[in-house]
Amino acid sequence: MRIMEVMNPDLRQAVARAHQKLDTQTEGYLAQHGLKVSCRQGCFACCFAWVVVGLAEAAYLREQLEAHQPQVLVRLEAEGPKRLTRIAQQKHRPDFPTRYFLEANPCPLLTPEGACSVHPQRPLACRGVLTNLSARYCAPGAVPELRGKERAAYQSQLKPWHGPEHYLKAPWQYSERLAQKLWATEKQVRGFTVVGELVSLIYLLGQPNFQKALENGLAAVRQALTKRGLLGGRYGFWLG
Numbered sequence: 001m002r003i004m005e006v007m008n009p010d011l012r013q014a015v016a017r018a019h020q021k022l023d024t025q026t027e028g029y030l031a032q033h034g035l036k037v038s039c040r041q042g043c044f045a046c047c048f049a050w051v052v053v054g055l056a057e058a059a060y061l062r063e064q065l066e067a068h069q070p071q072v073l074v075r076l077e078a079e080g081p082k083r084l085t086r087i088a089q090q091k092h093r094p095d096f097p098t099r100y101f102l103e104a105n106p107c108p109l110l111t112p113e114g115a116c117s118v119h120p121q122r123p124l125a126c127r128g129v130l131t132n133l134s135a136r137y138c139a140p141g142a143v144p145e146l147r148g149k150e151r152a153a154y155q156s157q158l159k160p161w162h163g164p165e166h167y168l169k170a171p172w173q174y175s176e177r178l179a180q181k182l183w184a185t186e187k188q189v190r191g192f193t194v195v196g197e198l199v200s201l202i203y204l205l206g207q208p209n210f211q212k213a214l215e216n217g218l219a220a221v222r223q224a225l226t227k228r229g230l231l232g233g234r235y236g237f238w239l240g
Contacts, residue, residue, distance in 0.1 A: 007059045014185045015060040018178045022127050026171045033161060035168065037130045042114045045138035046129045047107040050097040050235070051198040053123045054183045055190075058201040064121050065202075072117045073206075075108040080203020084228060087197060091233030104140045108199060123198060124182070128175025133157055133166040183240055192218040196230065196237035 030037065039046075065073040090096050109117050116122055137143055137154065143165050146154050154166070163169045186193040194201065204210045213224040222231065222239055230237040 007063055008189055010189050011056040011186055012060060012063070014182060014189075015056050018124060018182045019121070019127065022124055022171075022174055022178050025174045026127070026130070029170050029174075035132045035161070037132055037168070038135050039130055040135075043135040043138070044106075044110055044114045044116075045135065045140065045142075046126070047110055047116065048101055048104045048140055049129070050100045051107070051123065051125045052195060053125060053198050053201060054179065054186060055194040055201065055205075056182060056186045057123045057179075058198065059205055061118055061121055061123070061198075062202045062205045064118055069117055072109060076199055076202055077206065079108045080200050083197055083200040084203070084230065087200060087236055088229030091230070091236035094234060096235045102140045124175040124179045125198075128172040130168045130171050131162075131166050132168065133162075137166045187240055192221065193240045194221060194225070194237060195240060200230075201237075 029035075062073075065076070093099070107116075111117050116126070131138065133154075143154065158166060161169055183193045183195060210221075210224055213220040218239065225231045225237050225239070231239070
């Protein structure tokens with residue numbers, strides 16, 4: 001059973017509305033403050049990060065991949081089990097996201113040219129990561145490695161609208177609030193939501209056992225995730 005056959009139409013619309021709202025809020029904020037982002041195609045250091053999404057956004061992306069980009073889905077299917085294993089083993093490590101980012105593991109949704117293959121449908125967590133400073137600061141480990149004059153030059157560019165580091169604060173805050181609202185909407189529609197790492201959650205949605213658990217409700221999903229060792233920990237999956 002393909003995810004595009006089972007995704008709730010109300011949740012599909014809710015995801016699309018959340019994406020549009022974030023884009024509108026961000027555009028307004030940038031225009032108000034006279035800011036121009038330096039993010040562009042081929043600049044993809046942020047795509048090394050550990051991205052967390054809710055079930056509805058993961059289903060929305062899987063639907064897109066099944067319908068239009070099966071070749072990308074093949075890469076994702078190969079990567080998914082590896083990330084699930086890592087979550088089960090390292091979900092309690094407080095430095096896990098930082099360590100992962102420094103490894104510079106590319107997202108399987110990236111094209112060979114360094115573009116997001118699902119850019120129009122990319123999740124809120126990705127849409128909220130923007131900077132108006134040089135893209136070289138986004139590379140894993142680049143900022144901590146700055147010393148002397150280079151570090152002073154970097155720090156002199158930071159303004160009240162930056163944070164953490166050189167990223168624009170407001171778009172990230174907008175994305176977090178909208179993600180939480182989307183999770184709440186899914187809970188109202190479905191009765192619960194699942195929040196977890198992007199690639200592994202998209203992968204799970206293609207597994208018959210997990211699809212069956214979703215059909216059977218919260219208790220079955222909790223059991224399925226517990227069996228895989230994914231629930232709990234600072235960076236494990238959680239149910240809402």
